[in-house]
Structures are given as C-alpha cells and as structure tokens.
Amino acid sequence: MITRLSNYFLRTLREDPSDAEVTSHRLLVRAGYIRRQAPGVFAWLPLGLRVKEKIERIVREEMHNAGAHEVHFPALLPREPYEITGRWEEYGEGLFRLKDRKGSDYLLAPTHEEVFTLLVKDLYNSYKDLPLSIYQIQDKYRDEARPRAGLLRGREFTMKDAYSFDYTDAGLDASYQAQRDAYERIFTRLGLEYVIVKADAGAMGGSKSEEFLHPTPIGEDTFVRSAGGYAANVEAFTTVVPEAIPFDGLAPAEVLPTPDTATIQTLVDAANANHPRPDGRPWTAADTLKNVVLALRYPDGRRELVVVGLPGDREVDQKRAEAAFSPAEVEPANEDDFKANEPGLFDGIAGVYLTKGYIGPWHPQHGQFLGEQAFPDRQNIRYLLDPRVVPGTGWITGANEHGHHVFGLVAGRDFTADGFVEVAEVRDGDPAPNGSGPVELARGMEIGHVFQLGRKYAEALGLKVLDENGKLVTVTMGSYGIGVTRILAIIAELNNDANGLIWPPSVAPFDVHVVATGRDAAVFEAAETVAAALEAAGKDVLFDDRPKVSPGVKFGDAELIGVPTIVIAGRGVADGVVEIWDRRTGVRTPVAISEVAEALA
Amino acid sequence: MITRLSNYFLRTLREDPSDAEVTSHRLLVRAGYIRRQAPGVFAWLPLGLRVKEKIERIVREEMHNAGAHEVHFPALLPREPYEITGRWEEYGEGLFRLKDRKGSDYLLAPTHEEVFTLLVKDLYNSYKDLPLSIYQIQDKYRDEARPRAGLLRGREFTMKDAYSFDYTDAGLDASYQAQRDAYERIFTRLGLEYVIVKADAGAMGGSKSEEFLHPTPIGEDTFVRSAGGYAANVEAFTTVVPEAIPFDGLAPAEVLPTPDTATIQTLVDAANANHPRPDGRPWTAADTLKNVVLALRYPDGRRELVVVGLPGDREVDQKRAEAAFSPAEVEPANEDDFKANEPGLFDGIAGVYLTKGYIGPWHPQHGQFLGEQAFPDRQNIRYLLDPRVVPGTGWITGANEHGHHVFGLVAGRDFTADGFVEVAEVRDGDPAPNGSGPVELARGMEIGHVFQLGRKYAEALGLKVLDENGKLVTVTMGSYGIGVTRILAIIAELNNDANGLIWPPSVAPFDVHVVATGRDAAVFEAAETVAAALEAAGKDVLFDDRPKVSPGVKFGDAELIGVPTIVIAGRGVADGVVEIWDRRTGVRTPVAISEVAEALA
Structure with a gap:
C-alpha cells in the first residue's frame, strides 16, 4: 500500500517536548508517533499505531x-477477586481504584x-x-x-x-x-x-x-x-554463605571508647589509631558490623522498624531491600523513629536504646540487646543479619553507648538474630551462588x-x-x-542517532520511504513509478509527495521518522536513476528506476 | 488455517446463563463467545474475539x-478538557470518575x-x-x-x-x-x-x-x-403546528363543578353527562388540556418543577421529554413535590396551588395562574405547552379548585405559556413535518x-x-x-434460531466448520482431507476432531456456535461423500470429498 504524506495525519516537531526525560520519548513525540495526554498516559498517532x-x-x-x-x-x-488474593491491599497506591454509581468497588x-x-x-x-x-x-x-x-x-x-x-x-x-x-x-x-x-x-x-x-x-x-x-x-x-567458625580460642568481646565515630570511616580510622589489631593487620570496613535501621511500610498502612546488621563495607541496596521485605515499601528510619526510641523508653534499661551511630546487637550491661532474643518488651524491633555474619565471625560494632564500640563481638556466641536477610549490595567479584565463579x-x-x-x-x-x-x-x-x-x-x-529514529525492519512503520524532491514534474512522476513498483512488490510505502516542501525538510523528516530504507528521487531522474539511502549506515546507492523494487526485494 | 476443537479454549454450556435478558447475551455466553465479569463488563473468549x-x-x-x-x-x-466543555458535570452519574495517587481527577x-x-x-x-x-x-x-x-x-x-x-x-x-x-x-x-x-x-x-x-x-x-x-x-x-384561530366569537370560559374527575377519562365522561357541548358532538380526551408536573434533575444536582400542558389524548413520552430537557433527567413529580406546593404556601392567593387532578393554567379568582406570566413569586415553576395548543384553541382544563374544571379556556386569550416543548408522544397518522404525509x-x-x-x-x-x-x-x-x-x-x-447462532459469512468466526463423526478412523482421515483442502483454498476452518464426543453433541455445538457452513464427515465417507450443511436453511447436500473445496469456493 502507498501512504501519501501530502494527505497523512502527521506533524513532525522541530523542538523536543519539554517533559521528555529520555531519547525514545523525545524522538517518538517529535517524529509524530505519540502525544502525551497526562503523566504516563499517551495517545497513539498513525505512525505509532503501525509500529505497535x-x-x-x-x-x-x-x-x-x-x-x-x-x-x-x-x-x-470488580474488587472481590483481588480482595481474596490480598492484592487489592498489597498494590497500595499503585492501583487505580474507583466506585460505580452504586458504590461498588472496582479497579483498573x-x-x-x-x-x-x-x-x-x-x-x-x-x-x-x-x-x-x-x-x-x-x-x-x-x-x-x-x-x-x-x-x-x-x-x-x-x-x-x-x-x-x-x-x-x-x-x-x-x-x-x-x-x-x-x-x-x-x-x-x-x-x-x-x-x-x-x-x-x-x-x-x-x-x-x-x-x-x-x-x-x-x-x-x-x-x-x-x-x-x-x-x-x-x-x-543470593549470597554465598561462608562456613561457620568455631568459637574456641576467640578472645572475649571488649567495649572500648571510640569518640566521634558515628560513621564507618571514622570508626575504622579510630580503631587503627587507638585500638590496633593484635596481629598488626589494619582494620577495614569489612571488620565492622553496621546496624541500619529500616522502616517498612506495609500496604495496610502499618509501619515497622527493623535493624539489619551487615558488614560495614556494604551499603543497603534499595531494590534488594524492597524485594526482601515485599510487599512492604522500605525507607531509612527518620528522626522521629530515633526520637521515639530514645533513652529511658524501656524500664530497667540504663543507657540508650537506638543510639544513632553506635547501635549494636549487644549491650555491655544487658547482653543481647536487639531482636526477639533480647527482651520480650523489645520484640517490636526485629534484628536481622546479612548472611555473611555466620557464627564465629567477630566484629567491631556499636556498644549502644554514645562514643563506644565493642570489639571482637562474636556472632552466635555473644548475639543472635531473628533471621537473615538479603539487603546488602552485590559487588563485582562476589561469588555466584551456583559456584560458577565471580560475578x-x-x-x-x-x-x-x-x-x-x-x-x-x-x-x-x-x-x-x-x-x-x-x-x-x-x-x-x-x-x-x-x-x-x-x-x-x-x-x-536503542535505535536512533542525532537525526532521529532508525527502526529495525521487522517493526518499522513502513518498509520504504520514497521522497520526491524539488519541483520538477518528472521527478514526482518517477517517484510515483517507484512507489507503485514497490507497492506491487508487496511493500508498505510511505511516499513524501508534498508538492511545496523543500528537499531539506523532507530529508529531515525522513531521518526523524526512521523508516530504514529511503528512496530519493531527485536530479538523477533525468538519467533514469534514484538513490537508495540506508538510514542506519547513511550509505546512498544510485539505482536505475526500473530496478528499485528488485534491489529492495 | 485449521483450528482444532480438540485443542481449543472453548466450552459450550448446556444451560442459559441466569442473568441473560436477551437472546444475544444468552447465546453468546452459551456458545462460548463471552463471559460476564461484572454488570455490563465482559471478557472475550477466542470465538468472540474472532467475530469482533x-x-x-x-x-x-x-x-x-x-x-x-x-x-x-x-x-x-484528565478532567480538565471535560471540565471546560461542561461534560464533566453533564454526564452526571453516567461517568466513571477516579483520582490518582496525587488526588488529581480523571475519568474513563x-x-x-x-x-x-x-x-x-x-x-x-x-x-x-x-x-x-x-x-x-x-x-x-x-x-x-x-x-x-x-x-x-x-x-x-x-x-x-x-x-x-x-x-x-x-x-x-x-x-x-x-x-x-x-x-x-x-x-x-x-x-x-x-x-x-x-x-x-x-x-x-x-x-x-x-x-x-x-x-x-x-x-x-x-x-x-x-x-x-x-x-x-x-x-x-417535530410536531406540525396548526394555524392559530381568531378569538372573535369564542364564548367566555366557565368554571363548572366536576366532582371526582381527577383523570382524563372520568373528566370526559362527566363532561358528556353533565355539561354537553352546545353543538351536541361528544367531548373527547382531545378536547381536554392535561397539565403534567415534571421534575427535572440537572447534572449539578439542581431539581426544577415544570408543568407541561398537552392535549388530554396524548401521554408524555419519556424519551422525548429527556431530549427536550437535556441534559436534565426527567421524572414525574412525586408526592413530596405536591406537598411542597400545597394550599397556603403563597401569600395573597386563596385556594390551592398544585391541586392534583385539577391543575390548570388559569384560576377563577386570579386569572393566569401558572408560569412566569402569572405572579413574580411563582416563577419557580415554568409553564410549557405542547405546540398544538395554539392561540384560539379552547380547552377543558383544571380550574385549580378541587372538583372543578374550566370549560372553553382559550389559549392566547385566557392564558399564555413560558414556551413550547415537544414531550407528547408521537402517534401513527401524525403528519410528517416535511409535508410528506402521515407517519x-x-x-x-x-x-x-x-x-x-x-x-x-x-x-x-x-x-x-x-x-x-x-x-x-x-x-x-x-x-x-x-x-x-x-x-x-x-x-x-438477529441471526439465530432455537438451536443457536447463525453468523452472516462476513463476520462468522470461521468460514467452515468441519465435523468428524463416529469413531471410524477413515471418517477422521476424510475430515482431515476436507479441512486441508479448504485451508488450501484460503478458508478459515474450525475442525471438530474431538475423538470421544458423540455426533449429537458435535452437531449441537456446531449449531450453537453458528458457523454458517458445516461439513459433516460420517458414514458417507465409505462412498467418498460428505454432507454440506447450510446452518441457516438447514439443507444438507451430499458432495464428493474431492469436490468440497470447489463447492464452497
């Protein structure tokens, strides 16, 4: 079929749309494939519909x-089936909900x-x-x-x-x-x-x-x-879990003063300066156990605080955390959370509870300090560990006293957790869980x-x-x-250059874009001939037959629209020749008018 | 293409769906074209999708x-464009409205x-x-x-x-x-x-x-x-409006007692019995002016009462009324409406206001009684007339006193209206507005x-x-x-019989439905041959190749599904013959297996 640009619902735009954040959006709007109707809601114009x-x-x-x-x-x-599976709630704000005139609940x-x-x-x-x-x-x-x-x-x-x-x-x-x-x-x-x-x-x-x-x-x-x-x-x-280490011979934990060490970096520096490791090897972030307080927001509105202990050289990965705690949304604990758990909140415990910068699973006066193993009245905050924190591993970690850390705190001996959780970032070189080497x-x-x-x-x-x-x-x-x-x-x-789109043939809106340039009637006739021959060969042809548009504008539109093969009828027509322009490579090849359909077969 | 019923997502149902009010619904569900998901909301099954x-x-x-x-x-x-044209309101409850997570208004x-x-x-x-x-x-x-x-x-x-x-x-x-x-x-x-x-x-x-x-x-x-x-x-x-009649020589209006005549029929009977027409012709309903109180409900929630006067032999047509008063919805005034306009409500007017059964545009003591021409403080109820009530026409109508009507009340002389409105039913024999005779x-x-x-x-x-x-x-x-x-x-x-659907060929889900009956392998092979020949001829074939289903069930399904042409391979196969069954006429024609495709070309 031949679609004529002189009579097609299409306007290309010179300017990028102001709200376009990515190339595809920018080019699809400019080239006349889609138009925005509301945030994230688009209308499809004829070109876009064809590709779709x-x-x-x-x-x-x-x-x-x-x-x-x-x-x-x-x-x-209707709401009911989604209610039964729990997803009416689980989807939270991500679900468009509405009521009909009778007040019944529906969703999109x-x-x-x-x-x-x-x-x-x-x-x-x-x-x-x-x-x-x-x-x-x-x-x-x-x-x-x-x-x-x-x-x-x-x-x-x-x-x-x-x-x-x-x-x-x-x-x-x-x-x-x-x-x-x-x-x-x-x-x-x-x-x-x-x-x-x-x-x-x-x-x-x-x-x-x-x-x-x-x-x-x-x-x-x-x-x-x-x-x-x-x-x-x-x-x-999934993290490859190291073997547990026997406790025998491990030195007892020791609380040491570490003023102004609320970050891992300051802690490592202070430890190396004031409390060097007996064997002389420097302490690194990997020797510390960082305790991160996360707030989980469940679809039903409930909010839960958890503390996750992970090696100090790893950050929490937001996506892994969301997956681990699904369907809850995960955010860092805020100032109010810390405030709500300030000193004095729990009877019988001197000192602090969530002492920001110095949180740990163990307390010098109370022993196991966090999680369900600690005190029954503290079960509102679960304590979870990175899988690397296996029994027998020793850590420098917060002592739950301002300006203090505990050194040589041994997992399984001095503290336990309510479970393990995969929220730590993955890094280049981490071992693949199936033993196939580093990732x-x-x-x-x-x-x-x-x-x-x-x-x-x-x-x-x-x-x-x-x-x-x-x-x-x-x-x-x-x-x-x-x-x-x-x-x-x-x-x-993935398929574009500075001048516009470049569709793969399997999804291009048209097979061939025929462009008639100039004002010479013979050129337009030759272009008609080419378009008709391509149509007869089963091609879907976009024919730029606009009579009063300059060659430059036509070429610009052809590049922007991105049909992979362009045929240009121009001066060469006098010699019986048109050019086949490969949009991707930019290569232009002269071909006899009578041989275009065969050349593109 | 050949679609095999042995491997097709289709279940025909023996029973009519309990909620089906019309034949199409009943048959489309039973034959496996659609399934209801909610009131007025359907899923499309493979057969239905094909027709669609x-x-x-x-x-x-x-x-x-x-x-x-x-x-x-x-x-x-988004709401905005529909807000600008007024349709966000006008659609009233007919519009599905919803809000996104930011509280912005949207519609479907x-x-x-x-x-x-x-x-x-x-x-x-x-x-x-x-x-x-x-x-x-x-x-x-x-x-x-x-x-x-x-x-x-x-x-x-x-x-x-x-x-x-x-x-x-x-x-x-x-x-x-x-x-x-x-x-x-x-x-x-x-x-x-x-x-x-x-x-x-x-x-x-x-x-x-x-x-x-x-x-x-x-x-x-x-x-x-x-x-x-x-x-x-x-x-x-639109009603053909009669010519106005000169007032000269028309007798003055006269209030007469008409006890127990709150309906047109009782009024006509009483008039003929007690107040016969001077020239002896009997009164008919067409001589009476019926005054109907309608409540208009606007999309913005406003409610307005109007009184419409129309010849007593015509009813109000709900659809014409809705069209006339669009975008308001129209309903008969209710008891509360009459109650709210009972006697004594308006100062300075003795007697009644909306006296059910005896309402009229004119009052024996007050003259013009309804509409904006009456009293300024009554402008809350408009008075509208059927276009047939032209100046000079005389009517028997309510006198706004219980048990009384006024006779010979002349439009244009004794009362006027705020306008004309087309709410009266159209009847066989009414003249076409373009003069082309009765409708x-x-x-x-x-x-x-x-x-x-x-x-x-x-x-x-x-x-x-x-x-x-x-x-x-x-x-x-x-x-x-x-x-x-x-x-x-x-x-x-429109296309069905007691046994099922009968699709017109242009929209049938398949061109031909081939049915293999019995258990004889030769029959199934012959059916395969026929299906393949039809496919080669470019037909879309539904092939009932189910091995263990009785001929009766297969025929029943074929009739229910309604492909217009059915080919039955059965005992005749031994003689090289199958039957072509025209679903619409019921005619079965024997045809040589080798000639089926040609016969259906």
Missing part, C-alpha cells in the same frame, strides 16, 4: 506457535491473574482439559509514583500477559518452557539482544521467575552474571518476565480439577508478561 | 476508504470529542491542513444505571469513533457525507438492514444529527417514517450515529486555524460513532 501493531503481530504469532489461545479481558474489574487492572484463574475455574474441571495457555494483548494501568521516561514506565500501557494452567509440576515446567522459548523467538524477531536472568518473584508471589533483560549501559535495572553462565537480577542474587555487574532493561506462580492463585480462588484418579487437585499456574508499549520505547531508545 | 476482529476489519477498511486516519487514545483521561472516557479537538489544536494551524478525519477503535466506559441486555448496553464497550475537522460549513457537510456513506457501506457489508433517521443531537450539543437504525420489532428505539421518505427517531420528530411508528436498534457538532467543542477548547486570508477561524467538527461490540450483539440478536 507490528510488535503485537509478532507477539501473537509466537503465542500461537506456543499453543496459547487469545482472549481479551476488560480493564475495569494492573495484571489479570485473578480473573484468568476464575475463567478457567468457570469452564474447566478435568485434568483432560489441561494443559492450557491463554493470553491477551490489553491495556493495563498502574498508578506509578513517578511516571517518567515516556512509554518506558507509563500509567496506561499495553501488555501481552499469558497464563498457563497445569495440574502437575512437570506440566507447569513444560508450559513455562514453551512461553520462555516463545519469548526468545519474539526478542530475536524484534532484533532485541537479551539475557535471561533469575528474578525475584516479588509481588506476584510465585516460586520461580526469570526476567528477560536487554543489556545496555543505559538500562535502569542492574543484574549480575558470571563467566560460568550464572545470571540474576540484583533482587534475586560482574551489568545494566539492562527489562523486556519480559516469566513466573511460575505455582498454586497460590488457584488455591486462593479454588481452581481445582479432577485428576486421573478422580481426585480434586489444585491447579498450578504460570504468568508471562511482555510490555508491548514498553518494548516499542526500548526499540526506539 | 472481523467487524473491526470491515470498519477499518471503510474508514480508510473514507479517508480517515486511525489513531488511538487512552481510556484514562465515554467519548473523546475533547481530546481529539485538543490533538488537532496541538498539531494543526492552517486551513491547508484541513479537511481532516481521524478515528479510533477503542474501549469506552459509561456507568449505565441499569446495565442490561448483555453487550447491547454495556458499561465497557468497544466503539469506532471518528471526528472530522473543517473550516467551512460546506467542508463539514462533505466530511459528514463521507462518513455517512462509509456507514452505509459498513452496514451493507455486515448484512445489517438500516434506516437513516433524523436524530436529536442531545448531549453531544451538535447542530445536525442522524441515526442509523436497524428496523426490527425487538428494537428498543422507536422511530417514525412516512411513505414520502421522512424518517426520524421519536426524540427528533407510522416502527421499532429499531441504533447501530450508528453521525453528528454535525459544529463549532461547540472547537470554540470551548480554542481550536482555530488561519484561513486563506490569514484570519483565525474556529474549526467546525463532526463526530461519528459505531458501537462495535453492540453491533456484534445486534447481529447475534
């Missing part, structure tokens, strides 16, 4: 190849596990009906706190979400693998390099999960990988996510089938998502 | 042929005039850019008071909405005509007979509007048509609606372009809607 539909077609074909059936759910859903669905589960419950009842994989391509809603980066993190966005239903774990493995394979084919067709990383199941509450990340230095996600093939996002990385950190963009949900949703909503023996068994599920509009933005983010 | 997409494809093709460009707007939109759009207007304002600025027609196929939301009839009146529904932009009235006429022509082609391709009727622009606030109605006795809309080619829906029908009433279903909006939205939102003389002119717009999911339901409503 091409991506959707590829996704549909591969879903079909994976044996998945297409359905389509509403965005507006951010994902559809609940209603897919109920649909299958409604229609199926036997193991013979399974396995089943169903999917939709549908507009979803999340009330992001900071909708940003254009389509990369919108509040209304199009997703392909698929769900699998099996009655055995092996069945789920197979369904999961089929979707995972489909994702590999989809990203290959889209020209998107990917890494599959172990992921944290997070709010989905599943048992196994992997993320497809596109590795790129401009990615917002961090992941780790080892030369030996391990890959995980930072949330899912390195890299950045990427999430382009897909597959989850083994297991039986959580089926159990909550009562989805059971009769197995071969006539026994009711709970179904086990998988959930598989690709953000269609997000992927479009990622492709735009 | 076929309708959408036809609509897209004809929009393309009409020169309209496809875009896609979000459903979630019921229609998109505002944002299309702003988009064009954003991108275009010259008459050279016009005319422009853009459209989308998109999910819309209306919080219907009584979502009912399945997809016929849902709260989430898919619509094609197109908008045209011109800078001259002649341009708007042409754009309107192009869409109107496209609608004719669409309905023809969908096999939907239609009547184009003059419509009331209603809440859209436009200047000219037509509705496409499918005439059917089960339609929920009433329209009128004359043999001479006039057609209008009842809201848009007859018919029923239909709305399948499309085209509006000339004029400059209302462009004016409110400041959409202007420079004309040929460099002068800024306000753009004039049209709005054109087709309910895709509603049309699907209407097609289902």
